[in-house]
Amino acid sequence: MNDKVFHLLVRAREGIIFEGDVDSVTSFNEDGKFDVLAQHANFISLIQKSLTIIEHDGKVTEIPVDNALLRTRENKVEVYLGIQGIKPSEFKSADEMKIGGKNY
Template identity: 55%
Template sequence: MTYMEEKFHLKIQSKEGIIYEGEVESITSYNAVGKFDVLAEHANFISLINKGLIIGSESKGSLKKIDFNHALLRVRGNQVEVYVGIEGMAPSNLEPSQVTTQG
């Protein structure tokens, strides 16, 4: 029988420092495609997110909501890192002349 982790490490940070850090069972957020969830042992994943983040089951049955407008989320090796408050991350802040294609 294969053992599967039930929790993963979540770290949310801004330029000022760590906002939240701990072991959680799930997170829910939104990106350009819509709502998504991350559970333990999720595939590697990077996304720009908006509308904040809901942390699930920090302790049985509890939810914690962290509000922000835009952030970068990275899932790697059963760890999730969220970087908030980085100016210029919102796609609406980019002008077409600022976007270049290489190759």
């Protein structure tokens, strides 16, 4: 495989939406817009708004995203659409999680 491309798999509950070798993907997480290129460090994030795919031939594909999980590992990116997540700002502290004197 060319060291400037990576394999992308985008999956929804209904099946595979996109699969192939691409130059880059762009999306948004709680910190803002970010790009993933070939040889990216291992990375996992909840994403939102959209996923923009730049294929090796220059074709651009835009997929709308409400909630999804993006995982980058060993020059492969997997995106799972339709994931419901909790924003870090919604995490509860251990004290807030105590119910009946027990931690949950």
